[in-house]
Amino acid sequence: MKLTDLISQVRADNKIEVKKAKQAEKPQVASGAPAGDRVEISDGTKDMQKMREIIAETPMERADLVATLKRQIESGEYQVPSQEVADKMLSSLFADEGVLRN
Numbered sequence: 120m121k122l123t124d125l126i127s128q129v130r131a132d133n134k135i136e137v138k139k140a141k142q143a144e145k146p147q148v149a150s151g152a153p154a155g156d157r158v159e160i161s162d163g164t165k166d167m168q169k170m171r172e173i174i175a176e177t178p179m180e181r182a183d184l185v186a187t188l189k190r191q192i193e194s195g196e197y198q199v200p201s202q203e204v205a206d207k208m209l210s211s212l213f214a215d216e217g218v219l220r221n
Contacts, residue, residue, distance in 0.1 A: 126166070128169075128173065129165075129170055130166065132169055
């Protein structure tokens with residue numbers, strides 16, 4: 120999961136939570152019940168809490184792949200195809216610069 124996807128998901132979830140909280144507060148004010156003490160958590164803190172929840176729930180699907188690659192690197196079995204890496208880097212650079220047009 121990309122970090123940008125995670126942040127946008129957290130912000131969307133926080134908006135929903137804020138709406139629910141506002142709706143829950145309306146009946147108390149209308150009925151004349153005392154408001155009592157209130158604690159407000161900043162949006163940044165809410166974002167961090169939500170991110171922690173999402174990360175905790177995210178399975179470590181790539182742990183096996185990382186372990187395999189680590190073993191291959193340590194044993195000297197892993198070979199980096201330098202020509203393919205260079206080609207992808209140049210393709211990415213040219214695509215970003217708008218040099219290559221398909």
